[in-house]
Amino acid sequence: MSPGEARSNRVERAEPALRGVELIDVEKTYRTSTGTRTVVKNCSFRVEPGRFSVMIGPSGAGKSTLIRLIAGFEPPTSGEILAGGKPVRGPGKDRQVMFQETALFPWMTTSENISYGPRARGELIDQVRGSAQALTTRMGLDRFRHLYPAQLSGGMQRRAELARAMMNEPAVMILDEPFRGLDSMTKRLTLEYYAEYSQEAARTNLFVTTDVDEAIFLADRVLVMTGIPTRVRTVVEIDLPRPRRLATIVDDDRASELKAGLLAILHEEAAKAFAAGGKETADFVDAYRRHASPTSSNGELA
Amino acid sequence: MMSPALANGADPRARTAWTAGVVRFARPQRRALTAYLVAVILWQLGSTSGSWLGHDLLFVGRIPAPSTVFVTWSHLVFDPGYWQSWLSSGKRVTVGFCAAVITGVPLGLIMALSRPVWDLVDPVFELLRPIPPLAWVPASIIFWPTHELSIDFVIFIGAFYTMVLNAIGGARSVDPRLVQVARSMGASRWNVLRQIVLPGVLPSVLVGMEVSIGITWEVVVAAEMISGGGSSHGAGASGGGLGFFIWSSYVGGSYPQIVVGMISIGIAGYISSAALRTVAARLSRWNVAHGASR
Numbered sequence: 404m405s406p407g408e409a410r411s412n413r414v415e416r417a418e419p420a421l422r423g424v425e426l427i428d429v430e431k432t433y434r435t436s437t438g439t440r441t442v443v444k445n446c447s448f449r450v451e452p453g454r455f456s457v458m459i460g461p462s463g464a465g466k467s468t469l470i471r472l473i474a475g476f477e478p479p480t481s482g483e484i485l486a487g488g489k490p491v492r493g494p495g496k497d498r499q500v501m502f503q504e505t506a507l508f509p510w511m512t513t514s515e516n517i518s519y520g521p522r523a524r525g526e527l528i529d530q531v532r533g534s535a536q537a538l539t540t541r542m543g544l545d546r547f548r549h550l551y552p553a554q555l556s557g558g559m560q561r562r563a564e565l566a567r568a569m570m571n572e573p574a575v576m577i578l579d580e581p582f583r584g585l586d587s588m589t590k591r592l593t594l595e596y597y598a599e600y601s602q603e604a605a606r607t608n609l610f611v612t613t614d615v616d617e618a619i620f621l622a623d624r625v626l627v628m629t630g631i632p633t634r635v636r637t638v639v640e641i642d643l644p645r646p647r648r649l650a651t652i653v654d655d656d657r658a659s660e661l662k663a664g665l666l667a668i669l670h671e672e673a674a675k676a677f678a679a680g681g682k683e684t685a686d687f688v689d690a691y692r693r694h695a696s697p698t699s700s701n702g703e704l705a
Numbered sequence: 706m707m708s709p710a711l712a713n714g715a716d717p718r719a720r721t722a723w724t725a726g727v728v729r730f731a732r733p734q735r736r737a738l739t740a741y742l743v744a745v746i747l748w749q750l751g752s753t754s755g756s757w758l759g760h761d762l763l764f765v766g767r768i769p770a771p772s773t774v775f776v777t778w779s780h781l782v783f784d785p786g787y788w789q790s791w792l793s794s795g796k797r798v799t800v801g802f803c804a805a806v807i808t809g810v811p812l813g814l815i816m817a818l819s820r821p822v823w824d825l826v827d828p829v830f831e832l833l834r835p836i837p838p839l840a841w842v843p844a845s846i847i848f849w850p851t852h853e854l855s856i857d858f859v860i861f862i863g864a865f866y867t868m869v870l871n872a873i874g875g876a877r878s879v880d881p882r883l884v885q886v887a888r889s890m891g892a893s894r895w896n897v898l899r900q901i902v903l904p905g906v907l908p909s910v911l912v913g914m915e916v917s918i919g920i921t922w923e924v925v926v927a928a929e930m931i932s933g934g935g936s937s938h939g940a941g942a943s944g945g946g947l948g949f950f951i952w953s954s955y956v957g958g959s960y961p962q963i964v965v966g967m968i969s970i971g972i973a974g975y976i977s978s979a980a981l982r983t984v985a986a987r988l989s990r991w992n993v994a995h996g997a998s999r
Binding site: 476493496498499506509510519523524551571 | 880882883885886887888889890891892893896900901904905907989990991992
């Protein structure tokens with residue numbers, strides 16, 4: 404089955420407009436000790452069903468805030484968020500979030516973690532067991548089923564967490580820099596693995612990253628965000644054929660072109676943020692300048 | 706992170722725990738025995754000569770020698786009254802401690818999880834908390850129907866605040882992301898409480914239990930001394946508990962018995978803490994698994 408076929412099958416199952424996630428003019432303002440701080444403003448975009456959306460933008464911008472809003476952990480100050488056509492009123496199993504750092508339940512073994520969602524909803528254990536087993540095998544966690552999270556390596560923890568989220572068959576997977584902190588080899592493997600998994604059934608993803616190579620490797624669409632207050636600066640379609648390989652993607656002409664384009668926009672956003680001040684942004688500008696220069700663009704991920 | 710032994714799969718814990726038992730515990734136990742021996746020898750030397758290198762010993766020089774204490778003790782172990790003291794104190798500690806755990810943990814949880822409850826209860830709690838358990842003894846004797854209950858109550862007071870504070874701290878330390886994840890998977894509030902909050906609170910509740918069992922032994926002894934050791938006034942040590950045992954030995958001038966009573970309390974406290982630690986290690990195996998990679 405080619406990726407294209409899978410995608411069209413999936414989309415036909417439901418009215419496309421009703422699936423995915425849509426943000427309409429969302430704003431989020433926090434009260435601080437010194438007044439208010441608007442983190443997200445005039446933010447509208449769609450996470451298209453059956454496609455892999457990657458959100459990229461300066462670090463310290465409101466990306467994680469957007470994730471919390473879409474997940475329903477916090478309400479927006481104004482504007483509307485629709486998931487599957489319905490307004491988001493709180494967390495729901497149609498939107499599963501994977502955080503930057505592990506959020507496995509420390510007192511549950513790998514298999515208890517993976518089957519938590521269905522068990523918590525009181526679904527029949529026998530029906531659940533089969534799919535839990537299949538996912539565990541798929542993620543290469545068979546031998547670690549009875550270990551606690553503290554006994555797992557970072558890469559295994561991430562895989563267990565992916566499996567736990569997938570068990571709920573979410574309409575959208577939301578991943579907030581999920582593979583940050585893994586060593587570069589593990590990160591590469593996990594990324595390739597996750598891309599393949601998402602591709603096979605045209606799963607809907609919203610993946611947050613600050614890494615341009617990662618974005619180009621994974622994405623069908625890249626949402627480039629501005630600095631604070633965050634909104635979508637531009638959307639870039641990534642029309643590279645699949646399956647893609649992380650190792651070769653850096654040599655691809657079209658990929659380089661896309662990358663240069665993305666870096667130019669990101670650099671501009673960072674420069675704007677820099678003009679507004681802040682050490683974090685200065686570091687960011689510096690990092691991207693080095694990243695963008697032709698001498699060092701060897702596609703390093705870490 | 707992953708030790709090779711664990712990566713082998715089949716039943717990794719049994720194997721590592723067994724070897725750990727042999728390798729790690731032998732040396733600490735030898736050291737503990739040495740420490741006891743040295744302490745007893747120094748004590749013996751000090752109390753027989755009354756001086757070390759010509760310097761008068763203020764405290765050790767006056768207390769009965771360990772040999773005397775041991776002789777007294779060897780007679781006491783055949784005296785049912787002595788064991789009755791153990792039982793009485795042990796029973797009081799158990800009742801007061803259990804009552805403190807059973808009431809303190811839920812109260813702490815509700816205080817931490819509900820803002821209105823916190824606002825209502827915390828002012829009262831903070832006002833009562835500085836009152837030492839022993840300050841409750843007179844009021845307790847007056848207002849509780851039996852002597853026994855009044856001592857139980859004072860012990861309860863001693864353990865209660867620690868349990869509440871630890872439950873509050875535990876509930877606050879639960880990672881909010883874990884609750885968010887559980888909620889987003891469709892877990893009910895009740896399920897989140899049982900599967901996420903309670904296990905997250907458990908480690909600090911267990912620490913609270915270990916701290917407060919120590920407090921209860923301090924309190925029981927003092928309460929027995931003040932209150933005259935319960936129902937059996939002046940009728941020897943029997944029924945009065947270890948605290949009263951010490952007090953009546955003092956009044957009766959039997960100094961070696963005072964020391965026997967003191968050491969007995971030390972042993973009782975040690976045993977109850979050790980038992981709690983064993984239970985704690987069982988209940989939070991996932992946490993111990995974490996510590997095992999030291």
